[in-house]
Structure formats: C-alpha cells, structure tokens
Amino acid sequence: MSKELEVVIRTLVAILVLFFLTKMLGKRQVSQLSLFEYITGITIGSITAYVSLDLDTNWHLGVIALVVWVLVSIGVDYLQLKSKTMRDLIDGKPRILIKSGKILEDNLKKERVTSDDLMMQLRKKNVFLAADVEFAVMEPNGDIDVLLMRENQPLTPKHLGIKVAPGVASQAVIMDGKVIGEPLAAAGFSREWLKTELDKIGVSIENVFLGQVDGYGQLYVDLFDDMLKVPKPQLKAVLFATLKKCEADLELFSLGTKNEQAKQMYEQCATKLQKTITELTPLLHR
Structure with missing residues (x-):
C-alpha cells in the first residue's frame, strides 16, 4: 500500500472515530468549553493528527489514546454532576468584576482581565458605562454576564402592567420551495390550508424560500x-378592529333607544364584549 493511500485511510478512520467520540462527549464540548474541556479538545485534535500522519507507528495506539481521553473526560463530567466541590475545582468559580457600578480591580487582576478587555466585553452587551452596571460576573467559561441597575434596564410589558400572550413555538412548513409535511401536521394544518393561505397573498409554494x-x-x-414585498398577516388586527366596532355599535344602540329593556340588553352585551x-388583547396584539 502506498503511503499516500495509507494517509487517506488513516485520516478517514480518524475522522469517523473522532466524530463518534465527540458525540459521546455531548454538545457542550463543541459550544462553551471549561478549562478541562479546552485541554481535552486540544489533546484529542493532536492525537487525531498523529493517527493520520505518523506512518512509522501503529495507528491503533492513537485510537486507544483517543478512547482513554474521552473516557477520562466522561468520568470528569460525571464527577462534576455529582459534586459541587469537583465543579469548583475543575471549572472554577464565577467571580464578580463589577458591583454596584464599582469595578473590583483586585478581581480583575486575579482573572488577568485588563480594563480594555472589560470594556470590550461590556460593549458586546450594549453597555458603554461601567457605572450603569449593578453586577458583572465572569463565568467559569470566560463569558462575562452583565446585570444593569434597575433604572437602566429596558422597559418590559410587566413594568407597564401589560399582560402579553405566552410565547408559542413556530413551525417551518416550507423550505426551499417544498412543503415540510411533519411540522405542518404538528401545527394542526393541512396542505390545502397552506395553499389557501398562499393564494391569499398571491404566492406559489415554489417561490417561497x-x-x-x-x-x-x-x-x-x-x-x-x-x-418582492409580502404583506404581513392582518387577521388579528382585522379581528380586533371588528370587535371594537361591535362594542361601539352596541354602545351607540344603547344610547339611541328609548326602550329601557333594550337599552339594558345593549349595555350588558357591550360590557361582556x-x-x-380585554382578555383577548394580549393575543391580538402579539
């Protein structure tokens, strides 16, 4: 077997082994890394390169090393799940960098964070003044989380006493001009309904990305x-406007009649409507 072909085969085997071992490690390994996971990732990458290119040694020894590293990593993850002490020892503890608008310089030094680094991280959180920060905490993975002081936090419907509808997951029912049947059925709709909705806005399925x-x-x-501009759905807005018109008509009928029984009926209906x-407003104004 030529060396070129051997490198190709070794590389393919290494890719397959690394893929399955990474799946075993879980999604965290490819998202936010702790210190130990960072070391594990570098080592596994180095061993994989060794398995692919070092033709003078037995490649199966590299695979064994990979398996051992992964098993050790899984064991460490298990210990971290079971023990807070192990989590603190391996990952470290969060550290407060800003408290009540005051930068804690000693904690910055312990984390080896400069003032420039701190301000850059704050700007990533859309914060440009350290005095506006109630707490800034460096997490074990290196991220800095920021809590603004109450007077600097953005307004929410809760602050204004407004109730809003609970969030409901949306379903992608068309992709690349093709109908996706499973999520469409999960949403409780049929292909005929989908075609009717597209006809309302004058669009064919093939034109929908x-x-x-x-x-x-x-x-x-x-x-x-x-x-091409596609109009946004207006069904809820139309329904809200229709309900308000009905309420206004009932009040007008109540004022325009001299029959006390009819007046009372109109007033009761207007009140119920x-x-x-009021109950539907959070849904209709979503």
Missing part, C-alpha cells in the same frame, strides 16, 4: 426574490 406558521395560525413567508376584548 422559507415559510413559518406561528402558534396562532398565521403564515409568514420569505421569498426567493428579495425585491368589552371584557372579552
């Missing part, structure tokens, strides 16, 4: 042709 249905049955589409509109 991505189509999504939200939890309230409204279809949103993105077309292949970015120059107003209560219904």
Whole structure:
C-alpha cells in the first residue's frame, strides 16, 4: 500500500472515530468549553493528527489514546454532576468584576482581565458605562454576564402592567420551495390550508424560500426574490378592529333607544364584549 493511500485511510478512520467520540462527549464540548474541556479538545485534535500522519507507528495506539481521553473526560463530567466541590475545582468559580457600578480591580487582576478587555466585553452587551452596571460576573467559561441597575434596564410589558400572550413555538412548513409535511401536521394544518393561505397573498409554494406558521395560525413567508414585498398577516388586527366596532355599535344602540329593556340588553352585551376584548388583547396584539 502506498503511503499516500495509507494517509487517506488513516485520516478517514480518524475522522469517523473522532466524530463518534465527540458525540459521546455531548454538545457542550463543541459550544462553551471549561478549562478541562479546552485541554481535552486540544489533546484529542493532536492525537487525531498523529493517527493520520505518523506512518512509522501503529495507528491503533492513537485510537486507544483517543478512547482513554474521552473516557477520562466522561468520568470528569460525571464527577462534576455529582459534586459541587469537583465543579469548583475543575471549572472554577464565577467571580464578580463589577458591583454596584464599582469595578473590583483586585478581581480583575486575579482573572488577568485588563480594563480594555472589560470594556470590550461590556460593549458586546450594549453597555458603554461601567457605572450603569449593578453586577458583572465572569463565568467559569470566560463569558462575562452583565446585570444593569434597575433604572437602566429596558422597559418590559410587566413594568407597564401589560399582560402579553405566552410565547408559542413556530413551525417551518416550507423550505426551499417544498412543503415540510411533519411540522405542518404538528401545527394542526393541512396542505390545502397552506395553499389557501398562499393564494391569499398571491404566492406559489415554489417561490417561497422559507415559510413559518406561528402558534396562532398565521403564515409568514420569505421569498426567493428579495425585491418582492409580502404583506404581513392582518387577521388579528382585522379581528380586533371588528370587535371594537361591535362594542361601539352596541354602545351607540344603547344610547339611541328609548326602550329601557333594550337599552339594558345593549349595555350588558357591550360590557361582556368589552371584557372579552380585554382578555383577548394580549393575543391580538402579539
């Protein structure tokens, strides 16, 4: 066997072994790394390169080394799950860098973070003034999480006493001009319904790059042709306007009649409708 072919075979074997071993390590290994996971990733990469290119040694020894490293990593993960002491020992503890708008210089030195590094991380969180920060904490993986002081936090519907509808997951029902049947059925809709909705906005399925249905049955589409504008669904807005018009009509009927029984009936209906509109407003204004 030629050396070139042997390198190709070794590389393919190393890729397959590394893929399955990485799957065993879990998703965290490819997202946010702790110190030990960082070391493990570097070592596994080095061993994989050794398995691929070092033709003077037995390649199966490299595979054994890979398996051992992965088993050790899994064992460490298990210890971390079971013991807070092990988590603190291996990953380290979070450290407060800013408290009540005051930068803690001693903690910066312990983490070897300069003032420039700190300000860069704050700017990534859309914070440009350290005095606006209630807490800034460096996590074990190196990220810096920021909590603004109350007066600097953005307003939310809760601050204004407004109730909003709970979030509902949307479903991608069209991708690359093709209908995706499973999520469409999971959302409780049929292909005929989807075609009807597309006909309303004058779009064919083949022209849709991505189509999504939200939890309230409204279809949103993105077309292949970015120059074409697709109107946003207006069903909820129309329904809200219709309900408000009905409420206004009932109040008008109540004022316009001289029949006390009819007036009382109109007033009761207007009150009930107003209560219904209040309950539906979080959904209709989503």
